[in-house]
Amino acid sequence: LNQMPAGVSWGQYAKTMTIFFLSSILGSSLVSAYYRPLDKKFLPKNNSILKTMASDTAFKRIFKQFKSSSGTDAIQKAIDPSTESGSACFKPFQLIPLPDGLAANHLAEVGLHADLSFWKAAELSSKPGLILIRNAFTSLGQYFWVQTCMKSFPTLPHRSNLGGASVLGKVGTELANNAELCAKLRWITFGYHHDWDSKVYSNQERSLIPRELVQLSRIIAGRVGYADYEPEATIINYYNGKTTMSGHVDTSERNLDAPLISVSLGQTAIFLIGTSKPSDPPEALVLRSGDIVVMSGPSRVAFHALPRVICNVRYSKRAFQEQQQQQQDDTFELVEEIDPLIVGYMNAHRINLNIRQVD
Known part of the structure; x- marks a missing residue:
């Protein structure tokens, strides 16, 4: 930086250097905030000084790459556990038998395969503590959870991005029929309600966590070695095909030893997991x-994000009905009737159940 680039006047160069020295004191966020307008106004298109100084973090760069990628390209660039090359990025993880007091019917009640041989678990080799469990839910079990998130949970005491229980409570079980609310709904919280401004949980801001979520999380946590897991806060995220979740790390919980549990439902997504x-x-x-x-472990406090939802799965009412009629697993009794509105929602959305222990 001791030489002025060709094609840049002293005035332009002085402005560039001002931003650089401020960034060394206040951080790159200042540069990021001012880089684009300054670049367009003062600098030639091929100038790289500010671009270097204002460069995003590695996490942000990869986030942007996947956000702008097509669905096909995003899947090809990511680790796909369903492929041979993707599975090679994982190492086996031994699941623990059911915790004491839990029987097969307890799993079926929350949409899980009662036959534990269906469950497949592995740990991402490059990210210790990041455990992926696949094939734990039956197909009808997945439908059950989407239906529950759309019809049952909105009627319970909660908070949401729509302004609280009073908003969703007005429609109750008819939420799935209300296209406007479905389009606007982004999240619902149960248990400890997180203050997004102060980044803390308050004992005074708390509601009950639905029984099904408590049972589900304890089963999952028990199978990965956390028999004493206590679900205390839940966030249900509702994604359409354009919704993203920017990079962040969850450290508001007072207990950072207990794992975060996340369940994907509906459409496909790209999930980023970094380090601290x-x-x-x-x-x-x-x-x-x-x-x-x-x-869990180091991955519990790692930056993570969701840059892309890919609507590449087609669900049908007939397929779910056939599974009900065949009664091939213990979850066929979970759902009395297949609602075409719920199936339609699954074809255009992703739901994420995120459960955590606070204390």
């Missing part, structure tokens, strides 16, 4: 409906 430093490049994983991600 945003400067480290993340791995990208393909997550499909029914996949369970457990963030």
